[in-house]
Amino acid sequence: MNCAECRDHLVACAEGLLDREEFLQCQTHLESCADCREEYQSITRLQQRLVASGQAAAEVSVIAPVMQRILHEREKPERATIMSRLLKHRWGFGLSAAAGVAAAIILFAILAPANVQAKAVEILAKGAQAAAKLTSIHLRGQLRTAPGDNFGYINADAPFYTIEVWKQFDPDLKWRIEKPQRVIVMDGKSTVMLIKSGNVGVKLPQRTTSAFDTDWLQRIANLSNALTNELKNALAKGWKLGVTEETGPDGKLKSVVTIMATSGLPDNDYGKNAFMENADTRRVYHFDAASGLLEAAQVYVVRPSGEVQIFDLSEIDYNQPIAADTWALELPADVSWAKLPESLPKLPDNEKYSSITAEQAARAFFEACGREDWDEAGKFMSPVNEQTKQYLGGVQIVSLGDAFTSKSYGGKFVPYEIKLRPQEFTVRVSNENPAHRYVVTGICDTNLNVQQDLKWTNPPAILPDNDTYAKMSPAEAAKACLDAWKRLDWDEMRKFDPGYDVEDEKAKAATAEKNGTDPHGRIPLMEVGEASWSAEQSAWFVKCRAYQTKKWNLAVRQDNPVKRWQVDGGI
Amino acid sequence: MNLTDKEYVERCRDGHPEDFSLLVDRYQKPLFSYLAGRTQGGRDAEEAVQESFVRAFLSLKKLRKPESFYSWLLGIAGRIAKEQFRALAHRQRDQEAAETMMADANDSVEDYPLEEAIAVLPETYRRVILLRYYEGLSCQELATRLDMPLGTVTKTLSRAYTLLRQELKTREGVAENIQTNHT
Numbered sequence: 001m002n003c004a005e006c007r008d009h010l011v012a013c014a015e016g017l018l019d020r021e022e023f024l025q026c027q028t029h030l031e032s033c034a035d036c037r038e039e040y041q042s043i044t045r046l047q048q049r050l051v052a053s054g055q056a057a058a059e060v061s062v063i064a065p066v067m068q069r070i071l072h073e074r075e076k077p078e079r080a081t082i083m084s085r086l087l088k089h090r091w092g093f094g095l096s097a098a099a100g101v102a103a104a105i106i107l108f109a110i111l112a113p114a115n116v117q118a119k120a121v122e123i124l125a126k127g128a129q130a131a132a133k134l135t136s137i138h139l140r141g142q143l144r145t146a147p148g149d150n151f152g153y154i155n156a157d158a159p160f161y162t163i164e165v166w167k168q169f170d171p172d173l174k175w176r177i178e179k180p181q182r183v184i185v186m187d188g189k190s191t192v193m194l195i196k197s198g199n200v201g202v203k204l205p206q207r208t209t210s211a212f213d214t215d216w217l218q219r220i221a222n223l224s225n226a227l228t229n230e231l232k233n234a235l236a237k238g239w240k241l242g243v244t245e246e247t248g249p250d251g252k253l254k255s256v257v258t259i260m261a262t263s264g265l266p267d268n269d270y271g272k273n274a275f276m277e278n279a280d281t282r283r284v285y286h287f288d289a290a291s292g293l294l295e296a297a298q299v300y301v302v303r304p305s306g307e308v309q310i311f312d313l314s315e316i317d318y319n320q321p322i323a324a325d326t327w328a329l330e331l332p333a334d335v336s337w338a339k340l341p342e343s344l345p346k347l348p349d350n351e352k353y354s355s356i357t358a359e360q361a362a363r364a365f366f367e368a369c370g371r372e373d374w375d376e377a378g379k380f381m382s383p384v385n386e387q388t389k390q391y392l393g394g395v396q397i398v399s400l401g402d403a404f405t406s407k408s409y410g411g412k413f414v415p416y417e418i419k420l421r422p423q424e425f426t427v428r429v430s431n432e433n434p435a436h437r438y439v440v441t442g443i444c445d446t447n448l449n450v451q452q453d454l455k456w457t458n459p460p461a462i463l464p465d466n467d468t469y470a471k472m473s474p475a476e477a478a479k480a481c482l483d484a485w486k487r488l489d490w491d492e493m494r495k496f497d498p499g500y501d502v503e504d505e506k507a508k509a510a511t512a513e514k515n516g517t518d519p520h521g522r523i524p525l526m527e528v529g530e531a532s533w534s535a536e537q538s539a540w541f542v543k544c545r546a547y548q549t550k551k552w553n554l555a556v557r558q559d560n561p562v563k564r565w566q567v568d569g570g571i
Numbered sequence: 572m573n574l575t576d577k578e579y580v581e582r583c584r585d586g587h588p589e590d591f592s593l594l595v596d597r598y599q600k601p602l603f604s605y606l607a608g609r610t611q612g613g614r615d616a617e618e619a620v621q622e623s624f625v626r627a628f629l630s631l632k633k634l635r636k637p638e639s640f641y642s643w644l645l646g647i648a649g650r651i652a653k654e655q656f657r658a659l660a661h662r663q664r665d666q667e668a669a670e671t672m673m674a675d676a677n678d679s680v681e682d683y684p685l686e687e688a689i690a691v692l693p694e695t696y697r698r699v700i701l702l703r704y705y706e707g708l709s710c711q712e713l714a715t716r717l718d719m720p721l722g723t724v725t726k727t728l729s730r731a732y733t734l735l736r737q738e739l740k741t742r743e744g745v746a747e748n749i750q751t752n753h754t
Contacts, residue, residue: 011729017710017721043732046739049685054704056607057600062621067592069621070628121589232596235589236573 001025006036014043064128064228071122120241123255123287124231130292131223135170136322139220141313148181148197150213150569152275156301156308166326167221173207174327175221177214184212185329192329198387201335216276220313223294230283234259245289253289258282260302263408270553271408273301278408282307293318336385341560344382353379354563358403361565362414362554370395380556381567392571394421398549403556411557411568419525419547425451426541427478429531435462437469438477440497441539448534448541456498469495474531474540482526482544488519524548575694580637583628591631595624598641600705602648605686609652611659619655623648641697642690688738696731703728 001009006029012018013026030037131137142160145153151163167175176185181197191204191211204211210218219226234241242258261281265272273279279301286296299311347353356364361380368376369392377392378384401415428442428450439460443452463469472480481496488509494502509519529543555569574582576597582590599620606616606623627634627644634643689700702708702716710728714721 008729011732012725015710015725015728017725042736046732046736050700050704053604053685054600054707057603057705058707060600060603060617060620062599062617062624063592063595066595066621066624066628067589069625070591071588117587117589121592232592235593236596 001029003029003033003036006030006033007039010036010040010043014040014047061225061228063232064125064132064224067121067231068125068129071118071125116243117235117241119243120257120259121231121235123243123257123292124227124285126292127285127287127294128224128227128231131227131294131318134223135319136168136317137165137221137223138167138315138317138320138322139165139217139313140315141311143179144308144310145179147179148195150275151177151179151182151184152213152216152277154274154276154279154301154310156273156303156310160312163217165217165221166322167218168322173209174322175218176326176329177217183329184214185327186211187327187329192331194329194331194335199332199335199385200338200383201331202338202340204340220297227285227294230259230285233261237262237264248288248295254295255287255289257285257287259285265407267304269406269408270404270413271406273303275408276311279310281310336383339382341557341566344560344562344564344566346562347379347564350562350564353565354558356565358412358414358556358558358565359400361556362403362416363397363400365554365567366392366395366397366416366418369393370397380565388571391420395419396547404553409555409557410559411555413553413555413570415551415553417549417551419549422527422545422547423524425544425546427481427528427544428537428539428541429474429477430539431470432538433460435460435466435470437463437466438472438474438496438540440478440481444541446543448537454498454501457500460495463495475528475542478531478542478544479528482528486520486523486526518551521549521551575638576640577637580631580634580640583631588628591624591628594640597701598644599624601641601686601689601701602644604705605645606648606652609649610655615655619648619651622651626651638694642687645687645690684739684742688735688742691738692731692734695727696734699724699727700731700735 006026009018009022009026013023018026030040141163143163144155144158144160145163146155146158147161161180163177163179165175165177167173172188174186174188177183182193182195184191184193186208188207190206191208193202193212194200195202202212219229233239239262240260244256244258246254246256248254259282261283263272263278263280265278269278271278276299280303282300282302284298284300285294287293288295294316296316297311297313298309300307300309353361353364365377365380368374368380369388372389372393374384374389377388381388396419398417398419400417403412403414405412424446426444426446426448427440428444428448429438430441431438433439433456437460439456440454441456442450442454444450469477477496481493484490484492484496485505488506490502490506493505508522512519512522524546526547527545529545531540531542533540553570554567556565557568558565560566574593576594579590579594583594602623603616603620606619607613610616610619623644627640627647630647634640636643689697692700698717699713702713703710708716710721710724714724717724719727
């Protein structure tokens with residue numbers, strides 16, 4: 001590398017943007033050239049000044065107070081206009097004055113769009129100002145999510161679960177966020193997450209302002225900044241703003257600001273609407289008009305098929321003392337601790353794991369689980385605890401697809417279909433009926449204990465082609481029944497299974513289809529073995545094996561210091 | 572909507588005062604750093620930042636070169652910093668002590684021309700510097716935000732550094748000359 005080439009690279013070198021080879025070439029040149037070295041030092045000195053200047057101002061946020069002041073200044077003549085227009089239309093304030101008779105809604109949409117926006121900005125700025133110096137906040141709401149999944153995970157088809165945030169700002173920062181199967185506590189010294197459903201703990205040994213996918217909740221808790229950012233984003237990204245005013249149940253005037261927020265992700269992105277950050281949403285904020293304080297909020301996911309409410313923030317306590325035990329987290333004695341990606345050890349054969357593709361990593365992981373080689377599986381996932389072993393031990397890969405990415409995720413998704421460890425059972429069949437063909441009379445375990453008794457309220461009918469069925473062996477009849485079930489061929493299934501059981505399965509398949517899931521997918525793959533006669537029970541028992549299959553996308557990422565693919569979700 | 576300073580200023584003048592928040596967002600941090608060195612810092616600097624923006628907004632019609640909004644804002648901020656010191660002196664009824672304090676403050680901040688030097692950069696380079704160091708964006712995030720390849724970000728940043736160093740050299744050279752002539 002000569003001087004000219006070196007100087008072209010100096011800023012990239014100081015910014016850490018060179019690849020290893022370029023970096024080494026640059027360093028070699030700098031060691032031998034005093035002029036370039038001086039140039040490089042001058043760049044790093046300037047970089048340090050810029051970093052220091054930026055850091056000194058990192059916490060500054062004056063948008064809300066500035067906007068409140070300037071809009072107030074500007075609004076003095078504007079207010080008369082708004083008032084006179086409203087009075088002219090005989091709307092609004094007259095009714096509003098008669099509060100208590102009925103809730104009055106004044107639609108600011110009758111104003112020019114610029115005025116709606118100015119009014120929304122004023123309300124948001126006032127809200128931000130009102131929440132500027134909080135000592136604590138407690139939020140309680142409901143979120144459509146999975147109870148043990150990430151805090152950012154949303155699912156418009158899931159039921160609502162309670163979610164709570166406690167945050168103390170003064171005298172020192174502490175926070176706790178909780179939903180039914182997942183909780184995080186930052187007690188001022190360290191940050192610990194417990195995933196109750198997996199009995200997994202994760203510990204960050206330091207104080208944090210946010211951690212583990214709680215950003216969107218932390219942002220709401222930092223309410224003043226949250227409202228300022230909403231305002232900023234709405235204006236910068238051209239999000240549509242709406243304003244209404246109404247009289248609340250307490251007789252006080254409320255200001256309601258609506259923001260149509262877009263995530264910027266394309267509709268076909270895998271992560272779209274699966275996480276709060278990636279969703280197109282309509283957000284509705286309810287403020288007390290006098291104090292400017294936020295009282296409630298709702299978030300709706302906006303999909304082509306329509307809107308679904310996913311978040312309902314119904315309780316907000318400002319500056320209330322928070323009980324000391326909120327910052328304590330009781331951990332189960334047998335909790336398994338997950339390794340943090342940044343502390344993954346470099347393996348002696350690390351290259352073997354860092355140089356493979358995402359698909360190869362997914363295959364290696366599932367194969368290790370299939371062999372129950374938990375040391376090997378542990379190289380791809382942390383922790384591998386008893387629950388993981390129970391679930392994935394003996395797993396077989398049916399298929400793996402090509403990895404794909406989402407703009408919202410730093411790793412890759414590998415489509416997979418796996419067969420989980422088989423479940424053995426027996427099917428009880430009998431031909432002691434007028435049609436003399438074998439039909440199913442119960443599902444039993446391998447010790448022939450009845451798990452599900454399938455009594456025929458009406459005896460099996462004599463079929464037009466009854467002979468064909470009457471010739472079937474016990475094992476053939478059991479197989480025909482299970483195959484018909486797998487094919488969702490209800491008429492055929494009815495020839496072997498009591499009608500009420502067929503109707504029950506038919507209803508379950510319809511529900512799955514309605515929920516957008518493959519109705520075939522919920523039925524396991526089955527193998528039928530030999531039949532044996534039980535004199536004690538006067539029936540044939542057919543040995544069967546069910547392989548529950550799972551089809552989904554394994555999330556893997558490699559952005560850790562040792563570049564090893566790590567399973568990050570989707571199991 | 573990611574407009575230039577000039578476009579935001581024009582929109583504010585054209586009945587969209589709410590767009591001023593985007594200019595506040597763009598410059599609040601460098602302005603704070605600038606004022607932190609010219610006031611008592613902390614709360615005083617933050618108040619001076621607020622006051623600077625409010626006065627800038629109220630005088631926006633008088634701004635002749637909207638593309639020089641930030642340089643103009645720094646001018647307003649400089650005057651507000653001086654007013655703060657005068658007010659402090661008035662409160663303390665000790666003009667001399669305040670002047671000493673002001674001189675000390677100016678002396679102690681060797682970086683004060685940095686924000687002024689940033690202000691005279693062409694807007695493309697200024698945006699990159701502000702987003703990188705005052706908003707804390709990584710180069711990769713910058714590439715996404717500005718919708719440009721990573722290589723272009725590196726080149727723009729390199730050019731911004733060159734221009735900034737030239738500007739600082741000129742200003743610090745002038746400052747050094749003034750100091751030499753006065754001693």
